[in-house]
Amino acid sequence: xxxxxxxxxxxxQALSDKKISAADVYDFFLKRSKHYQNDLNAYVTILxxxxxxxxxxxxxxxxxxxxKDNFSTxxxxxTASSKLLDKYEPPYESTVTKRLLEAGAxxxxxxxxxxxxxxxxxxxxxxxxTRNPWDTQRAPGGSSGGTTASVSAYLAPAGIGSExxxxxxxxxxxxxxxxxxxxxxxxxxxxxxAMGSSFDCPGPVTTTVEDAALLxxxxxxxxxxxxxxSDYKRPDDYRIGMKKKRKLxxxxxxxxxxxxxxxxxxxxxxxxxxxxxxxxxxxxxxLIDPKYAISVYTILQRAEVSSNLARYDxxxxxxxxxxFAKEAKKRIMLxxxxxxxxxxxxxxEKAQKIKTLIIEDLRRVFKxxxxxxxxxxxxxxxxxxxxxxxxxxxxxxxxxNESASVAGTPAIxxxxxxxxxxxxxxxxxMGNFFDEETVLNAAYQFEQETxxxxxxxxxxxxxV
Amino acid sequence: xxKKASIPKKNAEHLAKLTNLTLSDDELALYSKQLGETIDYxxxxxxxxxxxxxxxxxxxxxxxxxxxxxxxxVRTLTQQEALKGANHTSSDYFAVNxxxx
Numbered sequence: 010x011x012x013x014x015x016x017x018x019x020x021x022q023a024l025s026d027k028k029i030s031a032a033d034v035y036d037f038f039l040k041r042s043k044h045y046q047n048d049l050n051a052y053v054t055i056l057x058x059x060x061x062x063x064x065x066x067x068x069x070x071x072x073x074x075x076x077k078d079n080f081s082t083x084x085x086x087x088t089a090s091s092k093l094l095d096k097y098e099p100p101y102e103s104t105v106t107k108r109l110l111e112a113g114a115x116x117x118x119x120x121x122x123x124x125x126x127x128x129x130x131x132x133x134x135x136x137x138x139t140r141n142p143w144d145t146q147r148a149p150g151g152s153s154g155g156t157t158a159s160v161s162a163y164l165a166p167a168g169i170g171s172e173x174x175x176x177x178x179x180x181x182x183x184x185x186x187x188x189x190x191x192x193x194x195x196x197x198x199x200x201x202x203a204m205g206s207s208f209d210c211p212g213p214v215t216t217t218v219e220d221a222a223l224l225x226x227x228x229x230x231x232x233x234x235x236x237x238x239s240d241y242k243r244p245d246d247y248r249i250g251m252k253k254k255r256k257l258x259x260x261x262x263x264x265x266x267x268x269x270x271x272x273x274x275x276x277x278x279x280x281x282x283x284x285x286x287x288x289x290x291x292x293x294x295x296l297i298d299p300k301y302a303i304s305v306y307t308i309l310q311r312a313e314v315s316s317n318l319a320r321y322d323x324x325x326x327x328x329x330x331x332x333f334a335k336e337a338k339k340r341i342m343l344x345x346x347x348x349x350x351x352x353x354x355x356x357x358e359k360a361q362k363i364k365t366l367i368i369e370d371l372r373r374v375f376k377x378x379x380x381x382x383x384x385x386x387x388x389x390x391x392x393x394x395x396x397x398x399x400x401x402x403x404x405x406x407x408x409x410n411e412s413a414s415v416a417g418t419p420a421i422x423x424x425x426x427x428x429x430x431x432x433x434x435x436x437x438x439m440g441n442f443f444d445e446e447t448v449l450n451a452a453y454q455f456e457q458e459t460x461x462x463x464x465x466x467x468x469x470x471x472x473v
Numbered sequence: 474x475x476k477k478a479s480i481p482k483k484n485a486e487h488l489a490k491l492t493n494l495t496l497s498d499d500e501l502a503l504y505s506k507q508l509g510e511t512i513d514y515x516x517x518x519x520x521x522x523x524x525x526x527x528x529x530x531x532x533x534x535x536x537x538x539x540x541x542x543x544x545x546x547v548r549t550l551t552q553q554e555a556l557k558g559a560n561h562t563s564s565d566y567f568a569v570n571x572x573x574x
Binding site for chain 1: 485
């Protein structure tokens with residue numbers, strides 16, 4: 010079997026048919042990961058010997074995955090790309106990785122990320138930036154940039170990233186792969202190094218929509234160890250709803266079509282035309298201007314960062330607080346400010362009230378439409394170093410992703426073409442609470458019709 | 474957009490103390506400026522009317538999550554496991570700096 014570019018689903022099938030061995034598959038991806046590490050710096054740690062666990066079912070037998078380095082992996086170095094945790098080896102396994110290992114998958118490596126997931130370019134990593142496989146002078150986006158770069162260059166057949174606001178969708182858009190953020194509480198946060206606990210959400214990064222559904226099947230569901238994880242009913246197999254022939258009502262929020270790079274906007278509008286030709290109905294809708302979601306997110310996330318990072322005292326594990334780099338210190342300071350006496354009502358509580366308004370706004374619009382579509386990001390990939398010129402770089406790059414994160418609704422980024430610079434363009438599909446099925450359905454229909462304009466294939470072919 | 478480009482250094486020093494961060498003068502100056510810019514930006518929330526709006530902490534609104542009595546504790550670490558990552562230990566305990574002088 011020619012593995013290069015094969016979907017996760019097809020490798021699962023080939024392994025099950027014994028057309029290829031698990032050892033050969035691991036060896037293939039290990040070699041690629043090592044070979045391109047110097048060019049891309051997509052990993053903090055690459056594992057010569059796979060990280061495996063007790064297997065309960067064999068759905069993913071022999072599949073090596075890459076995982077963002079903020080997922081605790083028992084006995085395997087986990088840094089969150091911060092030197093503070095340079096030598097930290099967690100004594101327990103995160104629920105997400107535990108479920109993947111129980112399904113027979115192994116972990117091939119831990120991906121580079123923005124340190125503590127603070128950023129949108131993977132440049133705040135204490136281990137150096139990851140480079141975008143489409144142009145190594147450019148950033149992959151972030152914070153899950155190491156994971157999206159790995160999947161884009163096919164260093165692993167799929168990966169797991171995490172979002173606080175946009176950290177899966179934005180780098181998926183910049184690297185030209187599929188990135189799904191499930192509903193908040195659909196996937197357990199247990200063992201994920203915490204950033205903004207009321208936002209954090211693990212999710213799959215893949216080369217096909219079906220692969221994303223397959224991984225969601227394994228990681229979604231209630232968890233005793235995460236009190237915010239939901240027992241809301243889920244489909245047994247997301248792939249069934251994904252494959253249904255549905256005619257969808259698609260909303261386009263006009264506030265999300267503004268200030269977009271023209272050649273990016275053009276590709277997204279062409280994608281809309283594809284959907285129209287397939288018989289789906291489009292509706293123009295209006296939502297609260299996403300610039301307010303930036304403010305809500307900035308306040309609530311910084312507050313949660315300052316609380317979550319308070320635990321790093323160098324006593325039980327890790328180095329002391331002097332090991333925090335610039336970005337973490339800045340966020341801790343702002344969080345402490347907005348939570349402090351006299352400012353709490355003006356900032357923190359005000360932001361929580363606007364979170365209510367954003368939730369109500371989305372609930373209202375999802376009465377009339379099945380999904381919302383827009384560009385996933387305002388621009389395609391920036392050059393490395395650009396972010397320092399913009400005080401709100403991350404927030405502005407994630408502007409179109411933040412309302413779903415503040416509200417907790419699911420959304421996906423899929424590639425829909427290349428811009429005039431030859432860089433991938435991502436389109437965002439947002440869905441209603443716990444309706445990952447419809448989001449996947451909309452994404453799958455586009456993939457079936459266009460094969461993502463061959464974007465994913467072209468990306469992998471740069472790394473033969 | 475910037476009206477009051479930075480917060481007073483005194484306030485930044487106070488925040489550093491509250492958050493147990495040791496910052497240089499350069500860092501204090503930088504964060505004072507960045508904090509000021511951020512606070513200016515987030516002021517735009519006052520453009521939205523939140524009269525009679527309830528605050529939301531968690532979007533999935535789950536409440537009172539508890540373990541049943543007698544739930545087996547499968548997350549317990551052994552003393553050895555718990556101490557494995559510590560830089561300073563003493564007789565199987567974490568060793569910390571003296572707190573009360």
